Amino acid sequence: xxxxxxxxxxxxxxxxxxxxxxxxxxxxxxxxxxxxxxxxxxxxxxxxxxxxxxxxxxxxxxxxxxxxxxxxxxxxxxxxxxxxxxxxxxxxxxxxxxxxxxxxxxxxxxxxxxxxxxxxxxxxxxxxxxxxxxxxxxxxxxxxxxxxxxxxxxxxxxxxxxxxxxxxxxxxxxxxxxxxxxxxxxxxxxxxxxxxxxxxxxxxxxxxxxxxxxxxxxxxxxxxxxxxxxxxxxxxxxxxxxxxxxxxxxxxxxxxxxxxxxxxxxxxxxxxxxxxxxxxxxxxxxxxxxxxxxxxxxxxxxxxxxxxxxxxxxxxxxxxxxxxxxxxxxxxxxxxxxxxxxxxxxxxxxxxxxxxxxxxxxxxxxxxxxxxxxxxxxxxxxxxxxxxxxxxxxxxxxxxxxxxxxxxxxxxxxxxxxxxxxxxxxxxxxxxxxxxxxxxxxxxxxxxxxxxxxxxxxxxxxxxxxxxxxxx
Amino acid sequence: xxxxxxxxxxxxxxxxxxxxxxxxxxxxxxxxxxxxxxxxxxxxxxxxxxxxxxxxxxxxxxxxxxxxxxxxxxxxxxxxxxxxxxxxxxxxxxxxxxxxxxxxxxxxxxxxxxxxxxxxxxxxxxxxxxxxxxxxxxxxxxxxxxxxxxxxxxxxxxxxxxxxxxxxxxxxxxxxxxxxxxxxxxxxxxxxxxxxxxxxxxxxxxxxxxxxxxxxxxxxxxxx
Numbered sequence: 256x257x258x259x260x261x262x263x264x265x266x267x268x269x270x271x272x273x274x275x276x277x278x279x280x281x282x283x284x285x286x287x288x289x290x291x292x293x294x295x296x297x298x299x300x301x302x303x304x305x306x307x308x309x310x311x312x313x314x315x316x317x318x319x320x321x322x323x324x325x326x327x328x329x330x331x332x333x334x335x336x337x338x339x340x341x342x343x344x345x346x347x348x349x350x351x352x353x354x355x356x357x358x359x360x361x362x363x364x365x366x367x368x369x370x371x372x373x374x375x376x377x378x379x380x381x382x383x384x385x386x387x388x389x390x391x392x393x394x395x396x397x398x399x400x401x402x403x404x405x406x407x408x409x410x411x412x413x414x415x416x417x418x419x420x421x422x423x424x425x426x427x428x429x430x431x432x433x434x435x436x437x438x439x440x441x442x443x444x445x446x447x448x449x450x451x452x453x454x455x456x457x458x459x460x461x462x463x464x465x466x467x468x469x470x471x472x473x474x475x476x477x478x479x480x481x482x483x484x485x486x487x488x489x490x491x492x493x494x495x496x497x498x499x500x501x502x503x504x505x506x507x508x509x510x511x512x513x514x515x516x517x518x519x520x521x522x523x524x525x526x527x528x529x530x531x532x533x534x535x536x537x538x539x540x541x542x543x544x545x546x547x548x549x550x551x552x553x554x555x556x557x558x559x560x561x562x563x564x565x566x567x568x569x570x571x572x573x574x575x576x577x578x579x580x581x582x583x584x585x586x587x588x589x590x591x592x593x594x595x596x597x598x599x600x601x602x603x604x605x606x607x608x609x610x611x612x613x614x615x616x617x618x619x620x621x622x623x624x625x626x627x628x629x630x631x632x633x634x635x636x637x638x639x640x641x642x643x644x645x646x647x648x649x650x651x652x653x654x655x656x657x658x659x660x661x662x663x664x665x666x667x668x669x670x671x672x673x674x675x676x677x678x679x680x681x682x683x684x685x686x687x688x689x690x691x692x693x694x695x696x697x698x699x700x701x702x703x704x705x706x707x708x709x710x711x712x713x714x715x716x717x718x719x720x721x722x723x724x725x726x727x
Numbered sequence: 728x729x730x731x732x733x734x735x736x737x738x739x740x741x742x743x744x745x746x747x748x749x750x751x752x753x754x755x756x757x758x759x760x761x762x763x764x765x766x767x768x769x770x771x772x773x774x775x776x777x778x779x780x781x782x783x784x785x786x787x788x789x790x791x792x793x794x795x796x797x798x799x800x801x802x803x804x805x806x807x808x809x810x811x812x813x814x815x816x817x818x819x820x821x822x823x824x825x826x827x828x829x830x831x832x833x834x835x836x837x838x839x840x841x842x843x844x845x846x847x848x849x850x851x852x853x854x855x856x857x858x859x860x861x862x863x864x865x866x867x868x869x870x871x872x873x874x875x876x877x878x879x880x881x882x883x884x885x886x887x888x889x890x891x892x893x894x895x896x897x898x899x900x901x902x903x904x905x906x907x908x909x910x911x912x913x914x915x916x917x918x919x920x921x922x923x924x925x926x927x928x929x930x931x932x933x934x935x936x937x938x939x940x941x942x943x944x945x946x947x948x949x950x951x
Contacts, residue, residue, distance in 0.1 A: 515807040519828035520738030526832035527742045530749070544738055 260454070261447050268443040269436070276432040284428050288421045295417050296371050299385045302326060303369065303410040306338045310348070310391040312403050317342070317391045319349035329353060336412040337376065343388070343405045359409045362386030376411055381418065384411035453479045457486065469497035509673040513555055521548045558689040562672065565696035572614045572700055579609040579652060583641050586622035590630040598636040605643045611650040611720040617697045624690040625654045625716055632714065634658025645722050652718040659714035666709045670695040728843045728887065729771065729904045732756040733763030733786065734778040734805060743776065743835065750836050751866050751883050753907045760784035767793055771903040772800045774842045779806035779817070787820055794821035801842035805830070840864065847890040854889040857949035859928060859936055861889045870928050880905070881924050888937065888947040897944035921945060
């Protein structure tokens, strides 16, 4: 499942913060508990030194003499501290009254420096002890070099207060960390929401885009730099989408427009025929006229379908070698009669054996469309010239006709769907402004190209087609 | 009523012209813009039906020229373009009505009749002069309670006179508004047809309605 950015940010921020807090709390805890233990040990050592100070040497004799008031903690009845003194040899020297008949563990392997150990006190409380090995100090009179036994001292004290302090610190730190974490979550939630506001704003702007207004870009002001590239890409996409929609809309409106005129003609003719009782021949004429209109509409619809197939790449292409001369001669036949009646000269200047590679059906359609155009637009007593040559791997074929009334700059429109140099020819002929558009799309499908030129009243179309299969 | 049809698509032009003729209009037709402009500027038409896309000069240009030259003919534009801006443009250039292809022939006829009435500032499609009643919608005529059978030409003449009732209408005007450009009649036939009409609607003892105004023409109205 894809988590939302908000959830992700929240999880990462909270998780990171939790880890940081735990580490921080542990460091603080470690430092505090160590320093507490150290000061406990210092106090313990100080007690031990007091006891040690009470061990005196009188000549070779060692004695323990202490005033109860100097170290009352060993003499109180409730929760007393304990000490015990041994000679190095193991012989008891003295012990705190609180011990009674019990003994403390005697530390072994003592050296000059104090050693600390946790232990259980004789009354069962948890405690900590310090062990010392020292030479009892001599009094003023017995200064000398009389060797004397060293003394082992163990002082023990309960650790309950220390443990409770440490426990309190632990609880406090845990509570503080938990509280901070909770606050972090709350703050993070707010921060994330604020931080993601531009995204929400962008989403709202995108949601406001409607199909009819694709050309209006999503406003980029106030969008943070991180999202700006997204907005740019989106606007690119929108503008391309808009172009496609425009083309689509243009096409549908053109097609609707082109079909409306013949439809209107048919409707008028039929309504007129039905408006009153008429002679059979009148009906016959109306039906004939309508049939003619239907043929025109069929022509338009078929051209549109072919065009749509070419444009969507659905048309199948079966390349084969085609004799260009034969193609042109066959293509001209339907127009020959009309041309001679209008005294139009048709000249085909094609070298023999000129061959190209193309789909036969498509090639026939292209030639038919070009020759029909030429026959239609050539002036009376004008001239149509077809020429061709092989140039490298391509065959170039030109169809030129006189009598072109278009301006030279109109040449860029001639391949547009439904464009007519003379808007008036609308629907009067089979020409509906689709011929050259069809030729262009078909040529592209065949791996060739087509170009047009208008100069001095001569309209020239040049086709370029592959001459060998290698080009396909 | 005389109508000019300028439309380049033959099936529409032929059907519209024929339907108008059958509805009693005198119709001139052309498929060319330049010719259309010539017809429109050189004849008195009550209604001009104008296609927008035409060879030669397009419909909107013809409309502009007509208005610039002060022609008052009512113009109905015909076009396959149905977008609001197209309609607004045509109306703003001085068109009186607008019809989008494909249209119903009956609607076109009704609109042409409405425009023709408007040309004579008449709102009621039923014209009444004394006890004479002319129904322009159905082209039927009654005198008192008795229906009068008229030929198309006679009806056209009567309708024109009825639309201009009370006025003196000259023979030329009648000829201009009732006869097609291509008809071989001259203004003398007007007198002949007025004669036919009189025979049918003024059968004695009914009072005379069509008065001859010497040297000026005719006037339709109740006798004083």
